[in-house]
Amino acid sequence: MKDSTKTLEHRLSRIHTALRKEQFDEVDEIMAGLEAAEIALMLESLPPVERITLWERVPVEVDGEVLLHVHDEVRSTLIDDMDPAEIKAAAAGLDTTDLAELFDDLPQLVAEDMLRSMDELQRQRLEETLAFEEDSAGRLMRTDSIGVRADVSLETVQRFLRWKESVPDNTDALMVVDRNGLFVGTLPLARLVSHPPEMAVADLMDGDVKSIAMDMPTREVATLFQTHDLVSAPVVDVNGMLLGRIVIDDIVDVIRDNSEQALMNMAGLDEEEDLFAPVLPSAKRRAVWLGINLITAFLAAWVIGRFEAVLDQIVALAVLMPIVASMGGIAGSQTLTLAIRGLALGQISQTNSNWLMRKEIGIAALNGVGWSLVVAVLAVLWFGSIGIGLIIAAALVINMLAAGVAGIAIPLVLKRMGIDPALSGSVVLTTVTDVVGFMAFLGLATIFLL
């Protein structure tokens, strides 16, 4: 086991080769030693045809777990390949929370059929879970928590647990509830095992524990787990009644998804995107982003077009103008990225955004002046015109200041408008730095050189 992660890439290669050579015994042998999450990774790293070949060799009893571990888009391609009986078999081993996660991706007929074939209690639980909004605590919640009363002794608790003969995975604490089901605290197993059996639960329980409202967004739940170093936390309804618990391994997935999201959105991609999605749908999705950027590019071209007269006379301007736009774009994207991370971490509020703006303007001024000197000297040496040198220096300073201001202002404004700053921030920013860059450079040239 010690070398399991080291050989991950190696095993990936072996599976790819075996699949290509159709050595299915070899494939099955490698798969036999893998966890569901590892099989999920193998499937994600295969193009459509090979992925389906491998998927059909995955034992049905792990199908459900594997489906939970792949990104949404890959999940759909896998479910599309299954017939209703297979889907039902895969879902059979899952608990309500996991089933609810898969449910939205199932073909409607299969979903309805599955609901009909469930017993009353199962169906009711699933419908209750599905009633919570996606990305709310209620959807992440497991209902397998063990409740005990505050007035019993530890010995009674232990007798009860021994009678049950098992405790659910990742249980680090029992939930203490009153006779009406109201949550009053937790009894960590670590305390239970290290204290005298005659003590009462009430004397030992943690009554000061964090409980989570069922409608709290999962992003906030994740922050809470990180801030308080939690392993599990109770979920309560508006009246404080215990509904269930949220466990750290589900939160780890939320944290990872959220950070993938910022990275992917900045390139106009969805974090659920399949690395091996077929060409046609991928091309379609990316076309949208390219189209939006084309508008930006034409806007910049239109700005340049306003200055045809000066470009017609001084060809050096055409040679140098991308430098002004590019340096502004780079400086702006640094500020933008810092602001996007700051917003994600909760470091930025209305009351400190002015400080931040002043800081970024300061940086832009220093780097603007510094690099504009370098660029000016190089431009003078290249084209032998001091006028061009002065003008590119001035344009560069202007554009980098604009980039600094835009890099802070754009994400703040987008956020207040309810738009994800990671998704649209970079397009808006590039528009600003292109337009300001070309306009400053060619405009100054028109005024002073024509």
Added chain:
Amino acid sequence: MKDSTKTLEHRLSRIHTALRKEQFDEVDEIMAGLEAAEIALMLESLPPVERITLWERVPVEVDGEVLLHVHDEVRSTLIDDMDPAEIKAAAAGLDTTDLAELFDDLPQLVAEDMLRSMDELQRQRLEETLAFEEDSAGRLMRTDSIGVRADVSLETVQRFLRWKESVPDNTDALMVVDRNGLFVGTLPLARLVSHPPEMAVADLMDGDVKSIAMDMPTREVATLFQTHDLVSAPVVDVNGMLLGRIVIDDIVDVIRDNSEQALMNMAGLDEEEDLFAPVLPSAKRRAVWLGINLITAFLAAWVIGRFEAVLDQIVALAVLMPIVASMGGIAGSQTLTLAIRGLALGQISQTNSNWLMRKEIGIAALNGVGWSLVVAVLAVLWFGSIGIGLIIAAALVINMLAAGVAGIAIPLVLKRMGIDPALSGSVVLTTVTDVVGFMAFLGLATIFLL
């Protein structure tokens, strides 16, 4: 507590306002209800002067915890403000693992003084931890795990735990070792409490459990925790001797840092960067990245300069050329981002990179042809020249194909060279799409329009 995260931004604003108005009673009142991680966030969201004012009001007994929760750069600014006695007091409450994390950031004299004032055992433990490489399992490891023997009964274990009167935080399992300290398995607390006391540890323990080599990189440890949904895992030396355990809340930090890293590195920033770093050092650091990009920009300008003749005659080319470069840059950055995420998740290996390349070429061809038609029509309408329309279409297709190939090839080559693809990928990619874009467009124009 239920509204603790909802009011996070609100409290941030209140602290900012109170600090500005020097209402320190109000500041202290807000701070009193905060966890160390929340105080850390408050400090990170303040500019240098206000940060130090707040830092000096943080009670010394939480200083150590707060230092652990801030990013490295912020940590240095805080430590710089403390005198040796304060640093020693802050470190006093920390365990060896946490102390080791801080140790590298301490002024050398303070560090040496601290080592001298420790007792023998403490010093030895700290030196052992510091001997592990940074970002290895040994550095993350806690040495507070509780070991039991396989041949004793559950009742003996419980008696032992009750005698100890406490079990360390986040203990979900006891470690089972043989008489020589060799790790043989774990005994989950959940099993301990739900089975008859006369059973032997050997009959109940999990002997098939994942153990982690002390030199395993933390990134791999994080993958292991995610793949196997672990809460804690034993760490062993090369001989299989139990050294300690790694706990999920330290792994959550690793996961978050790793994903912040990709986002920040793509903009040439460090994930430890302080949002409110002073202007001068920030400007210096960013200057490096701007300088590298300036070389790229001048390279592109030089390419344009080769085609002065054609630009001098047809000014429309100067107007349209940024469109070709920009569309290539956008298309390329989408492919690059997908590849960088794929590499981070372990989805890409040598054996599937050809598949991936073919897919990206297909997408580039479809979008290249599609958007080049749009651009060609608009260019013809704008400048009334069919020649220019044909040439920009051809250049766009060429550049988007180049972007697709480069978007896959660059990160793979960088990774094989041991360079972080997130850090340098985008500069190299922009160089390719700028150079190819300008060269294709102006080169074709020189051949066919002059």
